[in-house]
Amino acid sequence: MNGTPAAPRPRPVRISSDPAYLETIGPLLSAAQAAVGDVPALLDLAKAAGATAPKPGEGRTAYLWEILASVTAVDVAAGRVLEPHLDAAAILAQAGLKPGLHAALNGSPADGDFADSDGANVAGGHFSGAWGVFAAEAPGLRLEARETAGGWVLHGFKPWCSLAARLDHAVLTAHLEGGGRAAFAVDLTAPGVSVADPGWTSRGLREIPSGTVQFEAVPAVPLGGPGWYYERPGFAWGGMGVAACWLGGAVAVGRSFTASLRKAADGGREPDQIALAQLGEIDRTLAALTAYLAAAAARIDSGELAGKGAWQEALRVRGSVAAAVERIQSLVNQNLGPGPLAFDEQYGKRMADLSLYIGQHHAMRDDAQLGALTLTGDDPW
Incomplete structure (x- = not known):
């Protein structure tokens, strides 16, 4: 039967979860793949994921970040929609959301529960939409x-x-x-x-x-009161969640580069030493980042990153991932040239989306903040 071949099944991004357990993300990734470019569908996807996704610091932080990274690896915009919805759920829970919030937001008397259609549970109540x-x-x-x-x-x-x-x-x-x-x-x-x-x-x-x-x-x-938003450890945890999204985008770039080299080899054009060196650098960079995020997630769940050191670690994670994303994009663009940017819609979209997304990182200003914290505190090295 003629027609466009089916898109390959999206793969999850592993940080530390057991591979079999990681496969539970599969339906979410297939839904994200089907919703690319469709904002209402992406918002519905976020609402559905928000009903079941774990929150940071509750014992499954690595799995939460795997969800974020995996969805972003499918489509950067999908991850950009999902991340703030899950972050909002975490913030509301950390603030000790009480029944009546939904009613208060809508100007109606509280009835002791939230009458909404989505049924997403946050800290014993519901938040709709x-x-x-x-x-x-x-x-x-x-x-x-x-x-x-x-x-x-x-x-x-x-x-x-x-x-x-x-x-x-x-x-x-x-x-x-x-x-x-x-x-x-x-x-x-x-x-x-x-x-x-x-x-x-x-x-x-x-x-x-x-x-x-x-x-x-x-x-x-x-x-949470004055200053609470920035002072809570969840602020740092959420910042690292954004970095998990960036990581997912970088993984997608690395995977597409690997696929292009394999396709060329199947056609008789074996990768040269430069291409292999670039792929090797991408491999060790992504391996180091996933190990770093796995360790950070474990420290969050153990309670180690619940104090003043949480934001310092978030700056390290975000800076490391942002720099790696830019480096991986540069390596791949150097090797593949302008062709994919000009003629491959998925590749061009991913590169443009990811470049804008990591603009949330403030580069040397964030490093300056990290340096000030290092200068006045204890360094880990």
Whole structure:
């Protein structure tokens, strides 16, 4: 029967789980593969995964990161949708979400439970729909939270709100009148929320536009109190979860490069020493990174990274993975040249998506922060 051959079955990215157990991710990866480019389908995928995925620090952190890495290896944009939804679930749980949050966000009396359609369980309650996490700041834009007799309300502007027009709720940070910032849960469909057209022209993550959202007296539920969002160990754990996504993208680049060399060899063109050296560097880099993330996940689950050293370790992990992603992309582009970027849609999309995604890492500024922590604390080496 003629037709386009079926896409190969997506493979999970292993960090430390038993291979047989890792296969349980298979249906999620097949769904991600079928949903590439379809944002509503990707959001449905995130909601479904959020109902069963573990949370960091609860004993299966490596498996959580394998989910994130594996989905991102299928499609970087899919990982970019999934990660904040799972992070929001973790933040709500860490804040000790109580029944009534869903009602509070929607302005209706609490009934002791959450009446939603998704049934995703977080800390004994439910949270409905698709969630984002918005904590970025930008010059000239400021979101303020004010406490009133009727509760907390948000006023102002929040930048870099990815997919805000498509999401139901978000965890976001806002400035307090007395100074500092705090985290809040907010209904993005509430009156007073305005999502402007971001004019998104990026070639990477084209389906994940990020723009500015305006809030005018929008009710919000506080999470954890002033400073809690940044001070909790979960902030560092979530940052490492993003690095797991970056790792998944790098694995996909390495796998596609390996496949191209094998295809060329099958056609009679054996890889030369340079190609083999590049593949060897990619192999040892990815092997080192997966081992590093496995160790970090184990330390989180043991309680070792629950204190002040958590963010220092997150900076190490994020910096190491981001640098490796850029190096692997450079090696592969050097070897394959412009051809795949010009004519291979999947390859070009992955490279553009991944380049934009790792822009969340602040490069030398993050290294400077790590250096300051090293200078004033204990180094591990």
